[in-house]
Amino acid sequence: MSSVATPAPTGDTTRRRRRRGTKLQRRQTRLAWLLLLPSLLVVAFVAIYPLGKTVYQSFTNQEFLAGITPTKWVGLDNYHQLIHDTIFRDSVVLTLKFTLITVAIEFALGLTIALVVNSKFRGRGVMRAIMLVPWAIPTVVAAKMWLWMLDDTFGVINDLAIRLHLISHSQSWVTQHPLAVVCAVDIWKTTPFVALLLLAGLQVIPEDLYEAAAVDGANKLQQFWRITFPLLRPAILVVLIFRSLDALRVFDVFQVFFGNRLGQQSMAVVAQGTIVQDGHVGYGAALCVAIFLIISLFVVIYVTVVRVGDE
Amino acid sequence: MKHRRLLILAGVVGVVALVASLSVVAAGSAKPTAAQHATAMAAPKVPNAAAIRKKYGGQKITFVGDSVGNGHVRDTALAKRFTKDTGIKVSVVPHPSASDASYAQLARAFSSKSSSIDVAMLDVVWPGAFAPYLVNLKPKLGKQSKLHAAGIVANDTINGKLVAMPWFGDYGILYYRTDLLKKYGYSKPPTTWNQLFQMAAKIQAGEQKTNPNFAGFVFQGNAYEGLTCDALEWIASAGGGHMIDGGKATINNAKAATVLDAFRNQVGKTMPRGVTTYQEDQTEHAFDNGDAAFARNWPYQYGIGAGAGSKVAGKFSVTVLPHGASGKSVGTVGGWQLGVSKYSKHKDAAIEFVRYMTSPAVEKFDAITNSNVPTIQSVAKNKAVVAANPYLKPAIADVPRVTRPAKYLKTHYNEASKVIYQGINQILNGTPAKSVLPGVQAKLNQILKQK
Numbered sequence: 001m002s003s004v005a006t007p008a009p010t011g012d013t014t015r016r017r018r019r020r021g022t023k024l025q026r027r028q029t030r031l032a033w034l035l036l037l038p039s040l041l042v043v044a045f046v047a048i049y050p051l052g053k054t055v056y057q058s059f060t061n062q063e064f065l066a067g068i069t070p071t072k073w074v075g076l077d078n079y080h081q082l083i084h085d086t087i088f089r090d091s092v093v094l095t096l097k098f099t100l101i102t103v104a105i106e107f108a109l110g111l112t113i114a115l116v117v118n119s120k121f122r123g124r125g126v127m128r129a130i131m132l133v134p135w136a137i138p139t140v141v142a143a144k145m146w147l148w149m150l151d152d153t154f155g156v157i158n159d160l161a162i163r164l165h166l167i168s169h170s171q172s173w174v175t176q177h178p179l180a181v182v183c184a185v186d187i188w189k190t191t192p193f194v195a196l197l198l199l200a201g202l203q204v205i206p207e208d209l210y211e212a213a214a215v216d217g218a219n220k221l222q223q224f225w226r227i228t229f230p231l232l233r234p235a236i237l238v239v240l241i242f243r244s245l246d247a248l249r250v251f252d253v254f255q256v257f258f259g260n261r262l263g264q265q266s267m268a269v270v271a272q273g274t275i276v277q278d279g280h281v282g283y284g285a286a287l288c289v290a291i292f293l294i295i296s297l298f299v300v301i302y303v304t305v306v307r308v309g310d311e
Numbered sequence: 312m313k314h315r316r317l318l319i320l321a322g323v324v325g326v327v328a329l330v331a332s333l334s335v336v337a338a339g340s341a342k343p344t345a346a347q348h349a350t351a352m353a354a355p356k357v358p359n360a361a362a363i364r365k366k367y368g369g370q371k372i373t374f375v376g377d378s379v380g381n382g383h384v385r386d387t388a389l390a391k392r393f394t395k396d397t398g399i400k401v402s403v404v405p406h407p408s409a410s411d412a413s414y415a416q417l418a419r420a421f422s423s424k425s426s427s428i429d430v431a432m433l434d435v436v437w438p439g440a441f442a443p444y445l446v447n448l449k450p451k452l453g454k455q456s457k458l459h460a461a462g463i464v465a466n467d468t469i470n471g472k473l474v475a476m477p478w479f480g481d482y483g484i485l486y487y488r489t490d491l492l493k494k495y496g497y498s499k500p501p502t503t504w505n506q507l508f509q510m511a512a513k514i515q516a517g518e519q520k521t522n523p524n525f526a527g528f529v530f531q532g533n534a535y536e537g538l539t540c541d542a543l544e545w546i547a548s549a550g551g552g553h554m555i556d557g558g559k560a561t562i563n564n565a566k567a568a569t570v571l572d573a574f575r576n577q578v579g580k581t582m583p584r585g586v587t588t589y590q591e592d593q594t595e596h597a598f599d600n601g602d603a604a605f606a607r608n609w610p611y612q613y614g615i616g617a618g619a620g621s622k623v624a625g626k627f628s629v630t631v632l633p634h635g636a637s638g639k640s641v642g643t644v645g646g647w648q649l650g651v652s653k654y655s656k657h658k659d660a661a662i663e664f665v666r667y668m669t670s671p672a673v674e675k676f677d678a679i680t681n682s683n684v685p686t687i688q689s690v691a692k693n694k695a696v697v698a699a700n701p702y703l704k705p706a707i708a709d710v711p712r713v714t715r716p717a718k719y720l721k722t723h724y725n726e727a728s729k730v731i732y733q734g735i736n737q738i739l740n741g742t743p744a745k746s747v748l749p750g751v752q753a754k755l756n757q758i759l760k761q762k
Contacts, residue, residue, distance in 0.1 A: 065422055065440065065722065069761075152585035153524060153597050162523070169523035172585030175740065259409070261534040261587075261740075262733045276415040278726040 057285035064279035078286035088287060090263055091270045099247035102186045106243060110194025118202045135192040143256035146185045150174055174257060178264050182257050194239050201235025241302045248295050267291045352680050354392035355672035367660040368398030372429035378405035379591050380611040385681050393667055399660045409590060410434050410536040414725050429655040430664055433475050435466060435646045436717035436724050442469035446651040449473040451662050459686045467648050474650055476669040479677055480684035481645030482712055483544050483632055484702050486598055486606040490626040504633045507605060511581035514604040527581030529597045530607040533590050534736035539715060539728045540643040541607060542735045545570045547713045549635025555716035560755035568744035570635050575738050587739045599623055609645055610702050614682030629702045631710045641713045723758050730754045
């Protein structure tokens with residue numbers, strides 16, 4: 001691609017060489033495009049088409065069940081409604097809070113666990129396996145399990161707490177501390193994933209760096225800040241991006257825990273409810289576009305941070 | 312060597328996860344009261360089974376059925392019998408226990424023209440919304456429909472087409488502990504909500520000394536369809552209208568606000584704090600576990616409470632719901648219909664299944680084993696049925712019924728009901744009615760305009 005911009009040739013030999021090079025380059029470029037084509041088509045089919053269709057639908061009044069109202073173009077009506085939608089606004093704030101809390105705690109816990117299971121001790125393999133169990137359980141199953149454990153009539157958590165004399169009678173955790181319990185479940189579930197990614201990052205740091213540092217008289221803390229942390233930075237960024245995006249589009253835990261309770265809906269729950277329960281595909285699509293833009297904002301911020309960090 | 316260790320590791324994780332999820336699934340299905348009850352009486356025989364077998368034997372249909380109480384046990388028993396007699400295979404899939412969630416599930420299936428559902432159970436408020444996707448049953452089941460209550464058949468007839476068959480009826484009733492009323496010096500159940508709160512407070516204060524989890528009153532307070540039904544009873548019984556009257560939202564009125572605030576003030580006092588998360592099953596569980604003095608629920612709870620596995624068998628009774636200071640007792644009309652999907656590949660076999668499921672013999676079976684309200688009058692008056700279901704006695708069964716405002720909302724009912732139950736749930740969670748109801752009323756009027 002850069003061949004177009006090359007300055008004018010200065011002599012016969014260079015020209016010939018350049019032309020040969022151009023031919024080769026062109027052939028290679030063509031081949032590259034050819035090889036990329038299948039994956040580009042797949043991306044277009046699974047990402048660009050649905051996204052485009054959602055954007056298109058967000059400008060219509062389409063309904064979920066056909067035959068209720070004829071679909072027509074409504075311009076920016078949906079977006080106008082969206083600006084004044086307090087339910088969606090509340091869900092954005094709640095989702096951002098959820099993201100901030102869970103990602104911060106998951107990162108702190110995940111890094112600690114990764115450092116522990118990265119050190120050599122007996123039973124390390126078993127430990128690594130056990131650590132992954134919460135991550136291996138489907139989210140809906142895990143959420144339902146926790147909901148039952150937290151239940152105010154038959155929940156095991158109340159039972160244990162009463163037996164240990166921590167509380168006098170059953171608490172309704174889910175209504176009294178909604179954000180705390182939902183964050184706790186998410187942290188329980190995804191900390192292993194964070195730990196796993198960071199562990200992979202830790203394993204590529206060469207052992208001799210630490211040996212050299214030890215010879216130079218660096219203590220453990222200095223080794224961590226001067227060697228581990230900087231070399232782990234790429235892994236940390238990957239973890240933060242993955243977890244933030246995941247947390248921003250959280251659906252299952254909120255759906256299982258709170259269903260349609262006002263003020264306790266994540267962005268995705270509101271969008272799903274608008275489309276499937278209320279039947280407003282058009283307005284729901286506008287909500288989805290808004291969610292997409294909010295998440296994109298985070299991606300832009302993270303990618304910028306990575307770029308700046310690299311330079 | 313390294314790889315093998317990794318494989319073993321992955322294996323261990325997989326096995327542990329599998330065991331964990333299986334135990335969750337097992338815990339979910341391990342309902343104490345389920346099986347024994349429905350097997351006490353055998354599922355009735357299918358009439359004309361041989362003729363049906365000849366025509367449709369070997370076909371496979373899917374029935375999206377009940378999931379509340381012992382409903383799934385009943386469905387499976389009846390489907391098994393039907394398959395045995397006719398050779399039509401029926402796979403029974405329980406629907407989500409929140410009715411609005413199962414509406415969403417059906418809407419998804421219908422909008423994608425899916426043939427995966429042949430027969431579905433439909434809430435009494437849905438036929439209007441789903442009519443375009445349902446088979447007209449009049450040609451084949453018109454005669455049988457005449458046995459059923461005319462009001463429900465009319466509800467299920469859209470533009471002259473019988474889009475669903477009545478299956479069982481429902482109305483809200485009050486369950487109360489006879490032993491505890493006696494213990495605390497009450498001779499009869501409460502007639503007003505305030506009486507109920509007072510009695511609940513006294514009984515709860517006494518019972519909590521030995522059972523810290525005891526609550527005065529439980530009902531369906533979660534943000535879902537059930538709360539719309541419950542709140543309609545509170546508001547209508549206090550003279551506050553029916554949420555929407557004459558095509559206009561009326562929910563924002565002083566009487567409605569008073570009764571809703573009265574309920575709000577009881578949450579965390581005579582009602583458990585968690586009541587704002589309760590659906591039918593949690594209500595039934597709390598009451599049948601001996602953890603509540605009063606409960607509002609549908610008739611199905613009677614059979615479970617009286618059955619084996621219940622801690623309150625013989626210690627409770629039912630009556631009409633209390634009313635507000637200036638109103639009359641009412642009961643919200645619920646109930647379920649069976650419809651056949653237009654996209655079914657075996658419509659005729661599906662219709663035969665509906666014929667069987669809505670026959671007098673099956674309704675009698677359902678009423679006796681599951682305490683569901685028969686929609687066939689002759690069954691509802693049958694001595695054996697009334698003996699098993701005291702709520703069918705005229706004093707309770709003749710209570711004025713109130714209907715959810717579906718007729719004004721048609722296809723927008725689900726959306727409007729969501730606005731209502733979200734608002735009421737917000738009130739129960741502590742927001743004063745006067746700052747919630749104006750918003751609910753405005754949104755309802757906006758939805759009413761959409762038509």
